Amino acid sequence: xxxxxxxxxxxxxxxxxxxxxxxxxxxxxxxxxxxxxxxxxxxxxxxxxxxxxxxxxxxxxxxxxxxxxxxxxxxxxxxxxxxxxxxxxxxxxxxxxxxxxxxxxxxxxxx
DNA sequence: CTCTTGACTGGTT
DNA sequence: GAACCAGCCAAGA
Numbered sequence: 001x002x003x004x005x006x007x008x009x010x011x012x013x014x015x016x017x018x019x020x021x022x023x024x025x026x027x028x029x030x031x032x033x034x035x036x037x038x039x040x041x042x043x044x045x046x047x048x049x050x051x052x053x054x055x056x057x058x059x060x061x062x063x064x065x066x067x068x069x070x071x072x073x074x075x076x077x078x079x080x081x082x083x084x085x086x087x088x089x090x091x092x093x094x095x096x097x098x099x100x101x102x103x104x105x106x107x108x109x110x111x
Numbered sequence: 112c113t114c115t116t117g118a119c120t121g122g123t124t
Numbered sequence: 125g126a127a128c129c130a131g132c133c134a135a136g137a
Contacts, residue, residue: 024119034120035132041118042134061119068118 005031009043010050012104016058019086020102021094023062030104044068057081064097 008031016022024040033039044056057078061067069078069092079089088095
């Protein structure tokens with residue numbers, strides 16, 4: 001079912017370990033839709049309407065920038081939560097992005 | 112049904 | 125290296 005795509009997105013986001021973060025493209029690629037990264041972002045937009053809130057703050061663009069911070073309760077919520085998990089954020093951009101980057105394609109691996 | 116917009120990405124210029 | 129262009133898919137007007 002097509003709905004699984006959204007379900008998978010939320011599922012992967014929930015699997016993101018604390019103190020880590022990933023990108024929309026990484027999730028999309030893991031789901032086999034690398035070109036549908038925009039849909040991942042759209043899914044995040046829908047996430048706030050879900051009963052089970054997901055750690056969308058752990059999902060940023062490929063540059064590690066808090067591109068969707070403005071969609072949270074407040075533009076500061078995303079940064080606050082990330083720093084609360086030990087992720088350093090400088091000027092809306094995650095520091096040591098390469099280090100905190102959690103790639104489902106590698107961490108979860110393909111079965 | 113058509114057109115626009117968007118929490119993206121990769122390739123060109 | 126910044127700016128611009130094209131591709132992809134879903135939702136809202």
